[in-house]
Each structure stands twice: as C-alpha cells, then as structure tokens.
Amino acid sequence: MIKRLLSKRNVYFDHNATTHIASPVRSIMNRVMKSYWGNPSSGYAKGKMSAQIIERAREQVAAAIGAHSHEVYFASCATESNNALLKTVSDHFYPEKNKIISTPIEHPSVINTLEYLKGKNITVQYCPVDRAGHIILEELEAMVDDRTFLVCCMLANNEIGTVQDVKKVAAIAKSKGALVFSDCVQALGKIPVNVKELGVDYATFSAHKLYGPKGIGAWYARISSPLIPFLHGGHQEEGMRAGTESIHNIAGFGEACKHINKLVTAAAKNQSQKKIFLSELKTMKEDLIINSPMDNCLTNTINVSFPGIGSGELMKMLDYNGIAVSAGSACSTSLKKPSHVLKAIGLTDEAAQESIRISLGIETKDKDIRYALKVIKQYIEQNK
Amino acid sequence: MIKRLLSKRNVYFDHNATTHIASPVRSIMNRVMKSYWGNPSSGYAKGKMSAQIIERAREQVAAAIGAHSHEVYFASCATESNNALLKTVSDHFYPEKNKIISTPIEHPSVINTLEYLKGKNITVQYCPVDRAGHIILEELEAMVDDRTFLVCCMLANNEIGTVQDVKKVAAIAKSKGALVFSDCVQALGKIPVNVKELGVDYATFSAHKLYGPKGIGAWYARISSPLIPFLHGGHQEEGMRAGTESIHNIAGFGEACKHINKLVTAAAKNQSQKKIFLSELKTMKEDLIINSPMDNCLTNTINVSFPGIGSGELMKMLDYNGIAVSAGSACSTSLKKPSHVLKAIGLTDEAAQESIRISLGIETKDKDIRYALKVIKQYIEQNK
Numbered sequence: 001m002i003k004r005l006l007s008k009r010n011v012y013f014d015h016n017a018t019t020h021i022a023s024p025v026r027s028i029m030n031r032v033m034k035s036y037w038g039n040p041s042s043g044y045a046k047g048k049m050s051a052q053i054i055e056r057a058r059e060q061v062a063a064a065i066g067a068h069s070h071e072v073y074f075a076s077c078a079t080e081s082n083n084a085l086l087k088t089v090s091d092h093f094y095p096e097k098n099k100i101i102s103t104p105i106e107h108p109s110v111i112n113t114l115e116y117l118k119g120k121n122i123t124v125q126y127c128p129v130d131r132a133g134h135i136i137l138e139e140l141e142a143m144v145d146d147r148t149f150l151v152c153c154m155l156a157n158n159e160i161g162t163v164q165d166v167k168k169v170a171a172i173a174k175s176k177g178a179l180v181f182s183d184c185v186q187a188l189g190k191i192p193v194n195v196k197e198l199g200v201d202y203a204t205f206s207a208h209k210l211y212g213p214k215g216i217g218a219w220y221a222r223i224s225s226p227l228i229p230f231l232h233g234g235h236q237e238e239g240m241r242a243g244t245e246s247i248h249n250i251a252g253f254g255e256a257c258k259h260i261n262k263l264v265t266a267a268a269k270n271q272s273q274k275k276i277f278l279s280e281l282k283t284m285k286e287d288l289i290i291n292s293p294m295d296n297c298l299t300n301t302i303n304v305s306f307p308g309i310g311s312g313e314l315m316k317m318l319d320y321n322g323i324a325v326s327a328g329s330a331c332s333t334s335l336k337k338p339s340h341v342l343k344a345i346g347l348t349d350e351a352a353q354e355s356i357r358i359s360l361g362i363e364t365k366d367k368d369i370r371y372a373l374k375v376i377k378q379y380i381e382q383n384k
Numbered sequence: 385m386i387k388r389l390l391s392k393r394n395v396y397f398d399h400n401a402t403t404h405i406a407s408p409v410r411s412i413m414n415r416v417m418k419s420y421w422g423n424p425s426s427g428y429a430k431g432k433m434s435a436q437i438i439e440r441a442r443e444q445v446a447a448a449i450g451a452h453s454h455e456v457y458f459a460s461c462a463t464e465s466n467n468a469l470l471k472t473v474s475d476h477f478y479p480e481k482n483k484i485i486s487t488p489i490e491h492p493s494v495i496n497t498l499e500y501l502k503g504k505n506i507t508v509q510y511c512p513v514d515r516a517g518h519i520i521l522e523e524l525e526a527m528v529d530d531r532t533f534l535v536c537c538m539l540a541n542n543e544i545g546t547v548q549d550v551k552k553v554a555a556i557a558k559s560k561g562a563l564v565f566s567d568c569v570q571a572l573g574k575i576p577v578n579v580k581e582l583g584v585d586y587a588t589f590s591a592h593k594l595y596g597p598k599g600i601g602a603w604y605a606r607i608s609s610p611l612i613p614f615l616h617g618g619h620q621e622e623g624m625r626a627g628t629e630s631i632h633n634i635a636g637f638g639e640a641c642k643h644i645n646k647l648v649t650a651a652a653k654n655q656s657q658k659k660i661f662l663s664e665l666k667t668m669k670e671d672l673i674i675n676s677p678m679d680n681c682l683t684n685t686i687n688v689s690f691p692g693i694g695s696g697e698l699m700k701m702l703d704y705n706g707i708a709v710s711a712g713s714a715c716s717t718s719l720k721k722p723s724h725v726l727k728a729i730g731l732t733d734e735a736a737q738e739s740i741r742i743s744l745g746i747e748t749k750d751k752d753i754r755y756a757l758k759v760i761k762q763y764i765e766q767n768k
Contacts, residue, residue, distance in 0.1 A: 249630065
C-alpha cells in the first residue's frame with residue numbers, strides 16, 4: 001500500500017543517473033541551435049563558424065580533464081566511447097596480445113562490451129575488489145602479464161561511489177607494458193580529474209553527469225596511444241569518429257566543463273549532507289547495511305540496504321512522495337537481476353535487492369535531506 | 385582575386401549538407417531540456433515522463449516513414465546507424481553468406497563501412513550505375529547470388545540527387561533471398577518515403593537533413609529482420625542501442641517529422657526554381673555540364689560542372705558573396721580527391737573538380753536564385 005506521508009516535496013536524489021541541464025548550458029545550446037547550425041565540414045563561413053564552436057568546446061573539455069585539446073574526441077555518449085575504445089584497441093592488438101584485465105564493478109557499457117569481446121577471442125579477467133569495491137592491487141599485479149594489452153579500471157563507481165586508485169593501477173599496468181583505460185564518467189564534476197596525473201592512456205566522459213546535455217560524450221586518448229576509427233564515414237574528429245557533429249550538444253558539454261571547479265567544490269557540501277543522512281538512517285534502522293565505502297568514495301553517493309524491505313517497494317513509496325532515487329544503476333533498473341556491483345563486493349542476492357542508491361547534487365538542500373529522512377522514518381515505523 | 389560583385393545577400397544553398405533547425409523544433413527541444421531531463425531508464429515519475437517523450441517521437445518518426453513504431457530505433461546519427469546495421473548484419477550472416485552488393489555512389493558512411501568490411505572477409509561488389517547515377521537493374525540481377533546476404537542501395541543520392549528505384553532493387557534482392565538496406569537520409573523530407581512500399585528490410589534516417597537537430601538519427605528494421613546490438617551497455621532501445629538517450633534531440637527529430645508532408649510539398653517549389661537555375665546557367669555558360677539527372681532526381685539538387693573553373697575557386701567567390709554551396713559531399717570537402725560519385729557516373733577528374741552542388745530548401749526564395757545567378761554571371765564574364 002502506497003501512502004503519501006507528508007506534504008509532498010520534489011526531491012531529486014539520482015544525480016548519478018543523470019543531472020538537469022544547467023541554465024547557462026541551455027542558453028548556449030539555444031544560441032548555437034539558432035545561429036550556428038552550418039555543417040562544420042563545409043568550407044564556407046557558416047560552416048567554419050560551427051567548426052570554431054566545436055574547437056572552443058574541445059578546449060573547455062580538455063581544460064576540465066587536464067588534457068591537450070587534440071587529445072579529446074567527441075562522440076555521442078560515454079557508452080559509444082567505451083565501446084569504440086575497447087573494441088578498436090582490442091582489434092589493434094589482437095592476436096599479438098589478447099588479454100584485458102578489468103574490475104567486476106565497471107559500468108554496464110564496459111562490462112557488456114568486455115563480455116562481447118570474449119566472443120571475439122579476447123581473454124577478459126576481472127581483478128577482485130574488496131568489500132568496499134576497491135581493486136586489490138596485489139592481485140592486479142599478479143594478473144597483468146605480457147599478453148595483456150589493456151588494464152581497464154573506472155575512476156569512480158556509479159552505484160556505490162568507490163573511487164579507485166587509478167594512478168597506482170596505471171603504474172602497475174605500465175610496468176608490465178599494458179595500456180590503461182579509465183571510465184571517468186562518474187568522477188568528472190565530483191572529484192578533480194587530471195588524466196595526465198592519473199597516467200592513463202584512454203579515458204571517457206559524459207556531459208549529462210555534470211549538468212550538461214544528454215547525447216554527448218568524449219574520450220581522451222594520449223597522443224601516442226593507438227587510435228582506430230570505430231564509426232566509418234566522413235572525416236570528422238580527425239577521421240576518428242565519422243558523423244555530422246551535434247554542435248549544440250558539444251557546445252553544451254564545453255559550457256558544462258567551464259564550471260567544473262565550482263562543481264567539484266560543491267561536492268564538499270554533499271559530504272556533510274551524506275554524513276547526516278547515513279547517521280540518521282542508521283539510527284532509524286539499526287540493521288542498515290552501508291554499501292558505499294567510508295573512505296575513497298564520492299561524497300554524493302549513498303548506497304544502503306534496508307534488510308526486510310525490497311528496494312522496488314521502497315523506491316515506489318519514495319517516488320510517490322516526490323523523491324527520486326534508484327536501485328543500483330539506472331541503466332539496469334528495468335532488469336530484475338541483482339546489481340553486479342553489489343554482488344562483487346560480497347552482498348547476498350537478498351541484500352542486493354534491498355539496496356537503494358541516493359546520489360546528491362549541487363542543488364541538494366539540507367531540507368531535502370530532512371524531508372527524505374522523515375518520509376523514510378515514517379515508512380519504516382509503519383512497516384515494523 | 386576575390387571581389388564582391390553585388391550588394392551582398394546571405395543565401396544558403398547547401399541543404400543537402402544540413403538544414404537549419406526549424407523554430408517549432410527548437411521550441412520543443414527547449415521545453416524538453418528544461419523539464420524532461422530525467423533518465424528514461426529510471427523507474428520514478430521523472431524518468432517515465434522522459435520515456436514517454438521518446439515514445440511519442442518514435443511514433444512521429446514511424447509515421448513519417450510508414451513504419452510501425454516498434455520498428456524504429458534511435459541512434460546518434462545516420463552514420464552510426466549505417467555502421468551499426470552493416471557491421472552487425474554482416475556479423476550475423478558471416479561465414480554462411482559473405483557478400484554485399486551495393487552501388488558506387490553511396491554516402492561515405494556506407495562506402496567506407498563497406499570498405500572496412502572487406503578487411504573482415506566480406507565480399508563487397510558495386511553494381512554499375514548509368515550516366516545519371518541510376519543503378520543498372522539487369523547488372524544487379526546478375527550479381528546477386530546465393531552467397532549475397534544484403535543489397536545496399538540509397539534512396540536518393542546526396543551529391544547529384546539521383547533517386548533510385550529501390551522498390552525494384554528490393555524485388556530483385558528478395559527474389560534471390562537477400563535482405564535490402566536503404567540509406568534514406570537524403571530522401572526523407574524531399575520525396576515521400578514509405579519503407580513498406582519500398583519493401584526494404586533496413587533503412588536509415590537523419591534529423592538534420594529535415595530541419596531537425598544534428599546528433600540524432602534512426603534506423604528502421606522490419607520486424608523479422610535480424611537485429612544485433614552494435615553498442616553494448618544498458619538496455620536502451622530494446623537492448624539494441626545502449627547509451628542514455630538524447631531526449632531533446634529525439635523530441636526534436638519527432639517534431640521535425642510531424643512536418644514531413646509540408647516539407648515534401650515545399651519541394652515542388654524547388655522544382656521550378658531548379659529549372660530556372662539550370663536554364664540560366666546554361667545560357668551564361670554554354671559548355672556547362674549538368675551532373676544531376678533530368679528524371680528521377682531530387683527537385684532541390686543541382687550538380688553542375690563549369691569547365692575551366694575550379695570548384696574551390698568558385699565556392700570561395702560565392703562564399704565571399706554570401707552564397708553557401710558545396711563541392712560534392714560536405715563530408716569530404718576537406719579532402720582533395722575528386723568525388724567518388726562524379727567519378728562513378730563517368731566524369732573525368734577534371735570535370736569532377738569543376739563541379740559544385742547547389743541544394744535548395746524550403747525557405748529558398750526566387751530572389752535568392754536571381755541573386756546567385758547574377759553573381760555567377762558577373763564572375764563568368766569577368767573571367768572570360
């Protein structure tokens with residue numbers, strides 16, 4: 001039975017799934033859609049102006065991730081970028097080298113691509129992670145061999161918030177002659193990201209996790225790393241990604257990246273909100289399981305299991321009360337399988353299916369937290 | 385030497401490269417960006433509203449092409465759609481069947497993908513076309529054999545405007561047990577397109593050729609045709625195209641498709657403008673070569689060669705006078721190679737490099753035509 005428990009308030013707690021589009025981002029997208037719609041590949045003035053918009057955005061994205069602008073390539077989303085890099089790099093090295101080491105808590109766009117590659121004779125091994133989701137570096141060291149061409153490790157996990165020590169991962173990979181790929185989608189805008197400091201060869205990003213538009217992503221490829229086209233056709237993106245550019249989406253991504261420091265700073269506020277949230281939840285439900293790590297974790301991400309309460313039921317109740325949260329990754333919520341991330345950190349199927357993810361954002365107010373806590377508390381008390 | 389010849393007027397004659405975004409399209413995109421940014425994969429109200437926006441757009445696109453909405457899949461662009469279908473369908477049939485028949489005048493996103501597939505053991509044969517670019521059906525009939533799994537023929541050519549008899553192409557393919565793929569990007573919005581009447585199994589479309597946004601395309605796949613994911617990850621688009629949807633772009637595509645009949649009707653106006661343009665050009669330059677066919681051609685597309693005048697020089701002069709035209713496909717203008725399309729219809733390298741494409745649109749005015757004709761006339765007279 002779903003009941004409205006308090007005077008309703010709309011609270012969006014699913015910033016890891018997607019964010020709203022910030023007003024200055026929408027502004028520039030509008031301007032571009034209205035005035036800069038020429039084909040960037042065309043030789044006349046109208047086309048060249050569009051090309052300039054793209055190059056300015058490329059510089060803005062590059063600045064946000066500590067790269068040179070000619071190391072940044074736009075694609076339609078991070079999923080495309082992950083598919084493109086993993087598949088073409090595999091094609092490049094196979095059959096001389098045939099092994100990728102990754103982690104069992106990668107995003108579905110990485111995991112499912114790796115599983116696809118298994119069918120193409122690529123050996124994929126998943127390095128174990130600890131109870132907090134952190135990759136076990138000693139295990140990684142033992143796994144990387146001279147047939148390994150790529151180590152693939154996300155910077156921040158979307159479901160539980162675990163931040164990996166990608167710098168150390170990269171050092172291990174390099175010492176064995178392997179390249180390093182990092183899905184940085186969930187990290188950018190929440191923690192500082194500098195691809196040079198991380199020491200990775202490839203990294204991927206998405207605008208819609210940082211108050212930019214949906215339908216635009218980017219990948220970083222270090223200058224000397226192998227790069228092979230995935231989409232064939234025109235010569236866009238230096239021949240590396242064919243297809244007429246979504247100029248307004250690209251401009252929106254650039255604008256979102258201009259505000260990256262502000263976003264990262266805003267995450268500090270989330271830290272104290274998260275602390276209050278967790279301690280209050282623990283008080284109202286003593287057997288609460290906290291799935292997000294205490295250390296090296298995104299400050300906005302709270303993943304918890306409520307023993308005895310199915311996450312579907314809880315989500316529905318929260319939705320009815322205006323509160324948007326998710327069970328695991330938004331990309332897999334319509335599937336009934338327990339989250340592969342929660343399974344990998346050792347949760348039972350049951351505990352995994354009792355988990356919800358609350359992900360805060362820059363506009364999250366303390367009263368949003370208080371409202372959600374009140375709703376959850378009443379629900380727990382009524383269902384005791 | 386570039387000189388301004390008349391009081392300048394901005395004239396856009398490159399609608400085959402891209403179109404502006406129509407005002408009602410921008411309007412709905414804005415509304416979506418502001419209010420419907422929830423992740424469509426999410427189970428809560430905000431996500432479901434986004435999913436509804438997508439499904440409405442899917443119905444609008446389906447209606448514009450005569451398909452059922454569950455046969456329409458969104459992708460980031462037509463290039464991605466062409467890559468996805470050609471590569472996955474090849475993967476599906478290989479090694480049992482290994483041959484694709486296509487035409488030598490396909491768009492680069494088809495030709496370059498086919499060339500890539502050659503390296504993956506797919507036999508690709510190009511059926512000859514006549515001087516007007518029309519596929520020679522008797523040749524096609526002789527080429528399709530029991531190892532052929534796909535016949536790939538565009539509906540309308542982007543460079544010269546040739547409209548193919550895809551219905552007959554499909555009948556030939558089917559009689560030999562091959563599937564049919566048609567790149568309909570340049571046709572939609574210019575001539576009526578009905579995938580059922582054409583009898584194709586797959587077709588691809590792009591919003592930015594019909595006054596919709598850049599960065600969104602769609603493919604049609606007949607219900608029983610093989611369909612295999614190209615991008616792996618989340619379960620979006622029935623598991624056939626992973627990646628968070630660009631909701632505003634999709635909504636814009638849907639809105640553009642709502643006006644499809646108006647667009648096709650407007651093409652009638654282009655027909656008389658094209659006639660005037662061609663006859664005046666012929667008068668001012670007797671040795672003008674008309675590369676667009678007289679019959680079965682897009683009404684907006686005028687491809688001509690000016691013997692003795694390099695297209696680069698002519699384009700620059702026109703651009704300086706505010707007139708945007710292209711030399712061949714916008715996707716290949718930065719390459720110095722003569723157009724593969726013009727070569728295929730029998731032009732010499734020289735004539736191919738003296739050709740320009742003028743593509744009219746729904747907002748083209750008679751005075752735009754007169755202005756362009758005056759500019760070209762003065763230029764020709766000054767360079768005699």
